[in-house]
Amino acid sequence: MAVSKIVTFIAVLVVFATTTQAQVITSGICPCDVDVVPSFDVSQYLGVWYEYAKYPMYFEADGVCITAEYTLQPDGNVGVKNSLVNGKSGAAEVINGYASVVSNAKLMVTFPVSPAYNTTSNYWVLDTDYCTFSVVYSCQPSANNQHSTIVWILTRERVPSTATIDTAKAVLVKNNISLEPLTVTKQQGC
Numbered sequence: 001m002a003v004s005k006i007v008t009f010i011a012v013l014v015v016f017a018t019t020t021q022a023q024v025i026t027s028g029i030c031p032c033d034v035d036v037v038p039s040f041d042v043s044q045y046l047g048v049w050y051e052y053a054k055y056p057m058y059f060e061a062d063g064v065c066i067t068a069e070y071t072l073q074p075d076g077n078v079g080v081k082n083s084l085v086n087g088k089s090g091a092a093e094v095i096n097g098y099a100s101v102v103s104n105a106k107l108m109v110t111f112p113v114s115p116a117y118n119t120t121s122n123y124w125v126l127d128t129d130y131c132t133f134s135v136v137y138s139c140q141p142s143a144n145n146q147h148s149t150i151v152w153i154l155t156r157e158r159v160p161s162t163a164t165i166d167t168a169k170a171v172l173v174k175n176n177i178s179l180e181p182l183t184v185t186k187q188q189g190c
Helices: 005-018 162-174
Strands: 023-025 047-054 063-072 078-086 094-103 106-112 117-128 133-142 146-155
Touching: 047 162, 078 106, 078 146, 117 162, 146 162
Parallel strands: none
Antiparallel strands: 023 146, 047 063, 047 146, 063 078, 078 094, 094 106, 106 117, 117 133, 133 146
């Protein structure tokens, strides 16, 4: 097989592998009846958030001690620094990106995956009290009349109270978003 065919074959395999392990895939279009925070205040949202739970994602596979830190950039965008520790190797991993507010609590997040490629996704804050919890939702249309969904429950404490988590889960229930795919992120021993 020619080198170019091998490279193409490997690229197709990588795309296939990452999409088959990606998010939660559902048939139909993205729901349009999802509520976001009214009068979202970006400045109160800034700071460190700990990932309590999420839908499974290939880019966080084996990740523990996951955090997101949001800062205000001079251009008005929000700096995004996502950090995790690889639970198998113990290596720290960080990716830096930025978010821009599209409308109210609907943001668009961009991460440079390589010098030649950025990945962009929506980031909707369904609810937050800015001090204890945030519930974030992303839905992306995909091929064959399907969509992929990602959900995060973020907290200001590494180990939040049961009441905080119950409040966050109630936001998902109110928006008809399933709790089933949620996996709790290991935050102990970080």
